[in-house]
Amino acid sequence: MHRIELTAEEVEQALPVVREALSRHGSVESPGFLEEATVYAHELPRRLRSFLNAFRLEEPSGVCVVAGYPVDDARIGPTPSDWRKPAEKSPPAAEEEVFLALCGSLLGDLFSWAHQRDGLICQDLVPIERDAGAMLGSGSALELVWHTEDARYSYRGDYIGLMCLRNPDAVPTTYASIDDIELDPERAAPLFEPRFVFRPDPSHPTDTGCERASILFGDPSSPYLRFDPYSMDRPEDEEARAAMDYLAGELDRRLTGVALRPGECLFIDNYKVVHGRSAFKARFDGTDRWLKRVNITRDLRRSRSARRGVAGRLVF
Ligand SMILES: O=C(O)CCC(=O)C(=O)O
Numbered sequence: 001m002h003r004i005e006l007t008a009e010e011v012e013q014a015l016p017v018v019r020e021a022l023s024r025h026g027s028v029e030s031p032g033f034l035e036e037a038t039v040y041a042h043e044l045p046r047r048l049r050s051f052l053n054a055f056r057l058e059e060p061s062g063v064c065v066v067a068g069y070p071v072d073d074a075r076i077g078p079t080p081s082d083w084r085k086p087a088e089k090s091p092p093a094a095e096e097e098v099f100l101a102l103c104g105s106l107l108g109d110l111f112s113w114a115h116q117r118d119g120l121i122c123q124d125l126v127p128i129e130r131d132a133g134a135m136l137g138s139g140s141a142l143e144l145v146w147h148t149e150d151a152r153y154s155y156r157g158d159y160i161g162l163m164c165l166r167n168p169d170a171v172p173t174t175y176a177s178i179d180d181i182e183l184d185p186e187r188a189a190p191l192f193e194p195r196f197v198f199r200p201d202p203s204h205p206t207d208t209g210c211e212r213a214s215i216l217f218g219d220p221s222s223p224y225l226r227f228d229p230y231s232m233d234r235p236e237d238e239e240a241r242a243a244m245d246y247l248a249g250e251l252d253r254r255l256t257g258v259a260l261r262p263g264e265c266l267f268i269d270n271y272k273v274v275h276g277r278s279a280f281k282a283r284f285d286g287t288d289r290w291l292k293r294v295n296i297t298r299d300l301r302r303s304r305s306a307r308r309g310v311a312g313r314l315v316f
């Protein structure tokens with residue numbers, strides 16, 4: 001796994017940057033913060049910047065971990081019972097949100113979906129009691145089956161950033177990389193053709209329609225991937241169906257996982273890996289698993305027609 005562990009000196013260098021950004025802007029949701037995030041990120045330790053820069057440009061692996069950020073379990077308070085944030089300006093884990101957002105800003109620009117979770121840029125990924133049996137990030141009793149994040153949407157993120165605040169039962173985030181699969185070109189050929197129907201996954205409203213596209217794209221010898229069988233139609237044509245099953249089987253065989261520890265940030269290349277989460281027994285008592293999540297795009301401009309202004313981060 002591609003991983004960097006911040007040294008004590010590097011943490012000492014990062015903390016004032018995080019605190020200054022927070023005291024100036026109050027929250028990662030502030031438009032001023034989002035505009036300046038990359039500028040603050042330029043002041044993070046060079047070794048960290050270089051690590052994320054290489055992850056972005058060289059694609060050495062489908063996921064990477066930035067470890068070593070100190071999380072004070074007492075200060076962040078109990079795990080929230082819902083994703084809705086309290087109205088107060090600075091939630092207890094505001095500094096952690098800023099650190100995740102700054103690291104993410106070294107990979108691209110943060111954005112969110114207007115129709116998902118009130119358009120929050122940084123979301124709490126916590127088990128919610130009413131969603132226990134749902135196929136959602138807020139579920140728990142069911143395995144969250146692997147998927148490309150927001151696969152149905154062409155403006156989906158290039159990366160997902162997850163920061164762990166608490167994970168007492170070491171519940172893994174699962175993933176499998178297309179790079180680890182040696183595809184048989186003949187069996188995989190239909191996957192490069194727009195023969196597959198992508199539907200909104202359960203985290204999006206169902207009325208956002210469907211999109212027909214290929215599952216694999218880019219360089220045929222080292223392709224990118226867009227795949228979420230749980231929210232796709234089963235193709236009627238035999239050849240496309242067989243190809244889809246072939247790839248799904250290969251990804252199943254390669255599925256591995258990482259149980260994030262407090263302070264670890266996981267960046268997932270949404271073009272290279274599918275990811276999910278194992279099932280777990282939630283407690284719903286304030287001590288549950290708690291991650292923060294951001295969506296990152298390499299090119300905000302691509303979604304310009306779906307955003308309300310040049311600087312807007314909400315994709316409608
Ligand atoms: O909870 C996790 O580890 C991953 C959840 C997930 O797939 C997501 O937030 O998109």
Ligand SMILES: [Fe+2]
Pocket residue numbers: 147148149275276
């Ligand atoms: Fe996901």
